[in-house]
Amino acid sequence: MSREMTGTDVKRSPSGRGSRWLWLLATAFSLFVLAAASLAAFIQFVPLPVASIPQSTTILDSEGRVLAALQGGVNRRTVALRQISPWLIKATIAAEDRRFYEHSGLDVRGLMRAAWVDVRHLSKEQGASTLTQQLARNLYLSHERTWSRKLKEAWYAAKLEQRFSKDEILEMYLNQIYYGHGAYGAEAASLLYFGKHAGELNLAESAMLAGIPKGPRYYSPHLHYGQAKARQATVLQAMQETRSIGAALAAKTKREEVFIQPLPKSKGQLAPYFVDYVRKLASQYLGTDEKLLSEGGLQITTTLDSRMQKAAEDAIAKQLPENGELQAALVSIDPSTGYIKAMVGGRDYDKNQFNRVFAKTRQPGSSFKPILYATALDERTVTATTRFRSEPTLFYYDDYRKIYRPSNYNDRYFNGEIGLRQAIRSSDNIYAVNTIMQVGPEEVIRMARRLGVTSRLDAVPSLALGTFPVSPFEMASAYSAFAGGGSRTEPVAILRIADRNGRVLFSAKPRKEQVVSPALAYVLTDLMRSVFDTGGTAHRISHLLTRPVAGKSGTTPSDAWFVGYTPELATSVWVGYDRGRTITQSEAHRAAPIFADFTERALANVVPHPFPEPEGVVRTYIDSATGLLATADCPKHRVLESFLAGTEPTESCAPAGESQPEKTEGGSSWWNKLRRWWKS
Structure with a gap:
């Protein structure tokens, strides 16, 4: 056999190799076309999911009346594209999606560039989302940075492009995008920031507004005007690069100052401190994120009584000087249910959002004494007839290693024996310290814990005189047990939370406990009513009260308290300065009138009831x-x-x-x- 005929020497035809490559390419192309056609058909016939449109979360009072939308709730006003300034449209396209009118939902060049950056940096930080993708994300998806979300986003974007025109997509986007401070859409944002409609925006305002969605909090002109101006400059540069404006106009606009409309004040909104408290509690109860609370359309039903709340706010406003720095706090609880019926955390929420109802920095003074006397009565150590001398006295404690020398207010003493009723009526400090030496400060602390006081308390004689700071909230909670016949219910602010479909997500189940006997609560209450008698520390407000009331005042150099109750309400009032400045005698006398004014107005429609006398x-x-x-x-x-x-x-x-x-x-x-x- 010739050499030419051996198998090893046979040369393959070039034309045969080419035919195979052509076949492979044709097959791959056919498969690609088939896949693309299948994908197009699938996109065509598979419907879009139901859009998740943010809805306001509302807070309701106990009667179902709207108190407020949570701060950051939804503010949306839908307008047509023709009602939006052409400057804002151009600025938005330049800043967010320069090839918006050229792509079909996905900017392939931008996507490949972003993917290359992600691969190089082993991250998913690069965006490259088109306006359509952003719209799809806001309508149907979360904002988590995952590849699966990106794929779904691309899918929904393609579907949107297939279903709607470019102008329709742009209109939906400009009505959907979040601009900060609860404003969704260009119209709501224009009114919020500039006090004008979206169609009235000039170039400077449009460029600033178009820059906000990249970081609504970071670029908010209300919070960070300098950063908002820097972002505006970036948007104007993008508009210049896309030939929407010239260099001269861009430079001129950058120099313009933009007038920002002040954020709407909360004046006129009822119970702003309470609303903040409810928002915090709702977040704890649901263990959820801020977005659900702000945009989830939740309905939060609270315990607040709007009429009582108005009475509380008016009572404080009446007693505090209009232009001073003197502060006040009030919280009132229904002792039978634990429901918080009114809460005022300060004189002006717009100036200071700190809720003083929960401030554990204030000494309660003599308003703490009923907790001491409840302990002594419970231990059978002291009764109404127990007598101590009211005179300057030295008390030795800690195995006689320490001395405590208390004094009465203005060094006034009876210089003789007095009983418990007289001691409560006149707020005698010597009697109180004698009592704590009898019963033991450890027992007083145990009683305070039973009554709901969680602040730090040290086992020393001065505890009897309220020298350890507690909050007005704790004091109201403790006194609610005395008002409730010895039964204390854990304070409640939220009754239930329901989602936008009415499904209950949370329902209050407050813990109720009999912390002292009904007989003890009644005896203590009967003794505490003496403060309104002639010679009592609250006698000056007795003419303001038309119903059975028990209570106790408390005064320190920087704090004035009045904590009291009827069978229907237990209320704690504090007056003082935020920085612990010394209060005057006149200022110290403002807490009790606030209590009286509030109590009478809050219970104006309630027939006065005596405290029921129980067995024992x-x-x-x-x-x-x-x-x-x-x-x-x-x-x-x-x-x-x-x-x-x-x-x-x-x-x-x-x-x-x-x-x-x-x-x-x-x-x-x-x-x-x-x-x-x-x-x-």
């Missing part, structure tokens, strides 16, 4: 001079007093000239025996 209470006449049972032989100081059953006196007073049973100072505890021995 004994009411009997005693001789106030001795603390013994009163008889016909000693009627001079005869008063009706309340006791926990079993703690009432059993000995009777003796007529003049007869010997009295020996009285021991402050009872027969080892501490008082030791004190008497020390004095002797």
Whole structure:
């Protein structure tokens, strides 16, 4: 066989190799065309998903009336494309999608450039989204940076381009895009920032507005005007590069100052501090992000009573000087349910959003004493007839290593023995410290915890005088147990949260606990009503009250309090300065009138009710001079007093000239025996 005929020597025809490559190319092209056709057919016949249009989240009062939309809620006004300034349209296209009228939803060149940057930097940071893609994302998708989201975004963009014209897509985009501060769409944003309609915007305003969607908070002219101007310059440069404007006009516009309309104030909005509190709670309850709260169309039903809230705001406004810095806070709770009915966190929300209702920086002073006396009554250490001397006294504690020297207000003392009612009526500090030395500060702290006080409290004698800061919220919560017959319900601000379809996402289930006996709550309440009697610390407001009320004032060098209650409401009022500045005597007298004014107006439609007397209470006449049972032989100081059953006196007073049973100072505890021995 010749060499030419061997298999190893046979030369393949060039034309055969070319035919194979042509076949492969033809097959690949056919498959590509088939895939493209299939994709086009799929896009054509598969419908778009339902668009997720942001809706306002509304906050309702207990009667279903709208209190507010959450800060950052949806503000949208839809307009036609012809009602939008041509400058804004040109600026938006230049800044966001220069080839908008040339591509079919996807800018392939931009996409490839962005993909190359992402691959080089191993990230997904590069955008390259067209206006259509941005519209698709806002209508149907989240803003997470994932490849699956990008693919869906491209798919929906293609579908939008297939279904709508370019101008229709641009109109939808300009009505959909977020411009910050709750404003969606060009019309709402134009009114918010410039106080004019979108069709009235000039070039400078249009360029500034077109730059905001890239970072609504960062480029907000309300928050960062300098950054907004820098972004405006970038947009004007883009307009120059796309030949929308010339260099001279761009330079001239950059130099123009843009007038920004002030953000609308909250004046006229009811309960702005409460609204902020509700927003915080809703976020905690749902464990959700800001977007759902702002745009999810949630309906949050609260416990607030709008009429009572108005009464609270008016009462504070009436008592505070119009142009001063004196602040006030008020919170009122329904003791039977724990519902917060009114909340005022300060005098002017627009100037300062700090909610002083929750400030744990203020000493409650003597308004803390009812917690001390509740402890002593509960421990059967003190009763209404327990007597201590009201005089300057030294108290030794911590194994006699420390001395505490309290004093009464203005160094006023009775210089004799007084009972518990007189001590509460006149807010005698010596009596209070004697009581805490009897019962022990640790027990007082345990009682405070039962009543809902969570602030730090140290086991020292000065605790009796309210020297450790607590919040007005804690004080109202504690007093609500006294008003509620010893039963404390965890304070509630939100009743329920429902989504836009009415599905309940959260429903309040407050914890209720009997923290002291109904009998103890009644006895303490009966004693605390004495502050409104002649000589009492709240006597000056007694004429303002037309119903049974119990309460206690508290005054420190920088704080004035009044915490009180009726059977229907427990209310805490604080007055003072934010920086702890010393208050005047006149300023210290403003808390009690705020309480009285609010209570009467809030309950104007409620028939006055007495505090119900439960079982376990004994009411009997005693001789106030001795603390013994009163008889016909000693009627001079005869008063009706309340006791926990079993703690009432059993000995009777003796007529003049007869010997009295020996009285021991402050009872027969080892501490008082030791004190008497020390004095002797």
